[in-house]
Amino acid sequence: MPRTTIADVARVSGFSQATVSRVLMGQAKHIREDTRQRILDTVEALGYHPSNAARSLKSKRSCTLGVVGYGLEYYGPSCTLSGIEQEASRTGYTILLHLIRQPETNDVAQLLQEMSSRYVDGIIWAVPEIANNRAWLKEKSFKPSVPVVFLTMETQPDQVIVAVDNYGGALLVTRHLITQGCQNIGLITGPMDWWEARERKRGWRDALESVGMSASESWVVEGNWSTSSGEEGLAILLSQHPELDGLFACNDRMALGALKTARERSLRVPEDLAVVGFDDMPDTTYYCPSLSTVRQDMIELGRLAVRELGRAIEEHQSDQPLAPKTVLLQPELLVRESSRLKRP
């Protein structure tokens, strides 16, 4: 059974395809009201809905956003995607999803091609910036035909970027630990080839140095975001600095690992060692003790990205050049048992 087409609507309603199309396109300048009604009624009666393929073929628009994602098994990226979809569907876009398994895809060209062959109106690049997996950005061959918004990447002079202020978050954490009276504050970072990890480390260092405290490398252990690396990280720090009394673990999972090490060594948290994480994963209030952390609104991050992309698409369609921009989302410190030493 063939689908109902605009031609059917035209025939049944007694008007031409052109008129039907004009009614459906909304911006109907010269359509008499009763004509409009008759056509809408016919559309309703026939249960007609237009073919997107035909529509984008002619109009070169598809009301589709391409999303390139990574690490969906983790909490942050899932929330971001959820936010992206939310805002996209609110504004009439549908999501074409492509996940990559390794952050350093070299098939960027092919990916962009695939997306452009489907006439996506814009692309959101939601892959963390790791090592030089953005090398292709500098290549002259990188000229996507549609606007691209990057998530979570270092400011670039000619790109649209939306990210959480990791540096600011780390400042909050470290200053908080200082305020609580910690004298010797260690750091378990993420992998240093991650931009986010470097930002958080920078925040830790700057906060310490700005009050004249030491931020030397012997107080730093590089983890890999995993719980076990947090567990081992704290062990290493303690062996180097038994006097450690404050710890900033750069994500909640590593903080959870550190809590385990502390428990095994009978270190009281927060009395002997105050611990703060980063991310505000679900249920961190139920850890023992409940975990202080930094909340980043990843859903809002996704929404923001779509909003920026929408703006860029409109500009693109009116042939304006892409206006580069970096939007930083401010995170929020959540103080819980694991770092509360003073009464407020």
Add this chain to the structure above:
Amino acid sequence: MPRTTIADVARVSGFSQATVSRVLMGQAKHIREDTRQRILDTVEALGYHPSNAARSLKSKRSCTLGVVGYGLEYYGPSCTLSGIEQEASRTGYTILLHLIRQPETNDVAQLLQEMSSRYVDGIIWAVPEIANNRAWLKEKSFKPSVPVVFLTMETQPDQVIVAVDNYGGALLVTRHLITQGCQNIGLITGPMDWWEARERKRGWRDALESVGMSASESWVVEGNWSTSSGEEGLAILLSQHPELDGLFACNDRMALGALKTARERSLRVPEDLAVVGFDDMPDTTYYCPSLSTVRQDMIELGRLAVRELGRAIEEHQSDQPLAPKTVLLQPELLVRESSRLKRP
């Protein structure tokens, strides 16, 4: 700058559009090898890649799968989506993603319409079965034009369904608790309008009754999957049955909440109370104590769904009727500290 079309390739290579198309479609029956090469070279040289819109317009296929998802902020659904995308892209499909905010959408018709207007080749319905949010399945108006695979739903005589064997998993848990010597085994369920929750409860009851133990309602508290409902759930159970010595919390989050209540009441886990969860969320080994649970391979679940859908699509395209089928994925019990009473 207009995109390069098949006409360009034809002109440059000196052959006709038809020939170029045949070469690109692969199943080129009657093409001389040197012709094929010349055309492929031209394609390469021009950087041509076909327009999906035009292609699907004519062929009524899009190499796109529609995915309707829910609750992406949670671990299970994210993994499933990841698995779906993995298998889809491996087999040449792209994902059109649509998330819904409430499981009981009544816009099913509109959703299907939207998907069909984009010529998806098949649909994966990855929304949990809650209350009667499948009522539309029985309506005569539900006749999608493409195959649909449902995730996580009760067996239906005329649908393709892929799900985890929740009943079997619950059997594993409860038998394990019995084997460990627990005499009084309580249950914190998920919301009873969830199919998965009912299945897990059924497993608990059957396991107990099959060995002649009591499975009355006074040993059951209905939670809502949240950590706090697990926390309160255990408190209620203990007030009714201080002799409680075994607990099956129907997901890991509620188990985590229960661990907190146990801690606050100085109940030793597992000595005084053995606890088992369900889901195998990340880092449950780091809870105190580490949590016994049931692992369900949600990534594989997603992959399976795509494979089944692929099969259904092929059958659909050769005009065969949809062969109903239910695939159950077997979960696996993971015994950790929270329920280990005997030495193995």
Add this chain to the structure above:
DNA sequence: TCGGTTTCTGAAATCGGTTTCAGTATAGCA
């Protein structure tokens, strides 16, 4: 050499919309 296959290729129709351009009806005005 000739008729009949078989192999290869191209012209043109088609998919289902949007948009241009031109034509007709109506209104407005002198």
Add this chain to the structure above:
DNA sequence: TGCTATACTGAAACCGATTTCAGAAACCGA
């Protein structure tokens, strides 16, 4: 009443592919 401006509407071209149908070339046995 006549003439122009404006409001509607329709015929047809177009988007970029696939596919049918038929024609040309090459090959074959008689």
